[in-house]
Amino acid sequence: MPSLDRHSKVWPRSSVVCKASKSFFSYPQMTTKPKWWWRTLACIPYLLPLHYVWFYADTVYQLHHILEDFEFLTNPFLDTIALLPNWFMMVVLYVAYLGVVKRKEWPHFLRFHVTMALLLDTALQAMAIACGWMPNAVYRGMLGMYFWAAVAFIQMYTVFECMGCALAGKYADVPFVSDAAYFHTDLLLFGL
Numbered sequence: 001m002p003s004l005d006r007h008s009k010v011w012p013r014s015s016v017v018c019k020a021s022k023s024f025f026s027y028p029q030m031t032t033k034p035k036w037w038w039r040t041l042a043c044i045p046y047l048l049p050l051h052y053v054w055f056y057a058d059t060v061y062q063l064h065h066i067l068e069d070f071e072f073l074t075n076p077f078l079d080t081i082a083l084l085p086n087w088f089m090m091v092v093l094y095v096a097y098l099g100v101v102k103r104k105e106w107p108h109f110l111r112f113h114v115t116m117a118l119l120l121d122t123a124l125q126a127m128a129i130a131c132g133w134m135p136n137a138v139y140r141g142m143l144g145m146y147f148w149a150a151v152a153f154i155q156m157y158t159v160f161e162c163m164g165c166a167l168a169g170k171y172a173d174v175p176f177v178s179d180a181a182y183f184h185t186d187l188l189l190f191g192l
Contacts, residue, residue, distance in 0.1 A: 030109075030169070030170070030171070033169040034107060034109045034110075034169050038107055038109060038110055039109075039166055039167050039168075039169050040167070041110060042109060042110050042113035042114070042166040043113075043163045043166045043167060045096060045113065045114045045116075045117035045118065046113070046116075046117045046120075046159050046162055046163045046166070047077065048089075048092070048117055048118075048121045049117055049120040049121040049124055049155065049159050050156070050159050051077065051078065051081055052121060052124050052125065052128075053124065053152050053155045053156050053159065054078065055078070056124070056128060056148060056151075056152060093118060093121075093122075096114055096118060097114075097115075097118060100114045101114055101115050101118075101184060101185060108185060108186065109169070109171070111185040112171060112181050112182065112185050113162070113166045113172070115180075115181040115184045115185055116162055116172055116174070116177060116178070116181045117159075117162070119177050119180055119181060119184075120155070120158065120159060120162070120174075120177065123177070124151075124155055127151065131144075131147075131148075158174060161174075162174065
């Protein structure tokens with residue numbers, strides 16, 4: 001049996017280095033702390049994912065007895081949202097994305113936090129739609145209640161952490177979501 005000579009038919013290696021690493025780009029540095037009104041304004045978009053978390057946790061997954069202590073804080077906001085037409089939230093998402101995120105006139109800090117809120121909201125809605133296709137025994141059973149209680153807790157914690165970072169004048173660092181938010185707010189960071 002003839003021996004296979006690997007070295008005679010090997011293609012020459014290219015000197016091109018792959019740049020698909022996290023060190024390929026650098027995040028913008030915070031030179032100064034944003035003014036208090038920018039920090040407060042950056043917290044407002046986080047009410048949207050917080051509204052959906054509260055809605056799913058309260059009505060669908062029977063966590064009302066846990067959340068009823070906070071009704072005086074949430075009922076005015078939730079009742080106002082319930083009065084709006086169904087398509088209104090889609091309009092809010094498009095206006096926020098096109099009117100704030102894609103406009104370079106707004107500070108990067110505000111655009112980043114608006115994008116984070118939109119991504120957290122979209123992730124929760126996509127998860128709810130995907131889980132809605134599961135059988136009712138799983139989706140609405142005891143397993144589903146524990147699953148959605150955990151999802152609601154994690155999402156609430158993440159949203160409150162992002163709001164705290166916005167009020168402190170810092171960028172929130174949520175795995176995968178922060179990178180996507182940076183990508184959406186400034187494509188020049190990635191050389192695109």
